[in-house]
Amino acid sequence: xxxxxxxxxxxxxxxxxxxxxxEVARIQGERAGITGRxxxxxxxxxxxxxxxxxxxxxxxxxxxxLSYPEIADAFVRAASxxxxxxxxxxxxxxxxxxxQRSGLSLSDLIxxxxxLRSVLPPLTGELPPQRDSRPVETEESGYRDPGAMFxxxxx
Numbered sequence: 770x771x772x773x774x775x776x777x778x779x780x781x782x783x784x785x786x787x788x789x790x791x792e793v794a795r796i797q798g799e800r801a802g803i804t805g806r807x808x809x810x811x812x813x814x815x816x817x818x819x820x821x822x823x824x825x826x827x828x829x830x831x832x833x834x835l836s837y838p839e840i841a842d843a844f845v846r847a848a849s850x851x852x853x854x855x856x857x858x859x860x861x862x863x864x865x866x867x868x869q870r871s872g873l874s875l876s877d878l879i880x881x882x883x884x885l886r887s888v889l890p891p892l893t894g895e896l897p898p899q900r901d902s903r904p905v906e907t908e909e910s911g912y913r914d915p916g917a918m919f920x921x922x923x924x
Contacts, residue, residue, distance in 0.1 A: 805855025813843035821852030
């Protein structure tokens, strides 16, 4: 009887693991579609992906009313707000998953087995950089910050 109970628990654990793997895949797909947006001074709109990387910049028709430093400041503030918006959306998405994560653990079935929930880091929604994306490098490493030209006094 104990053996059948253990099989039932193991089957339940495997079903739960499969469900969570499917849920993680769904969340990754949904996360890929997250876009943060922000508009500053009604003239500068920035969109970012879920990682906070700028993917779109739009200037309103009255952008010429602003000086270059004002445009640069509006861009930086809009990019920051858009990244914060995307981060908020990712946190909400991940929070829904974390609320659903419960049920049996391997340690419930096998004495001495580690509880993987306590060993794994918390799910934050952050992903490592994509293989094809290159981090912004500094002048010391031979590359310039692509946004530096907008912050320099000559522009």
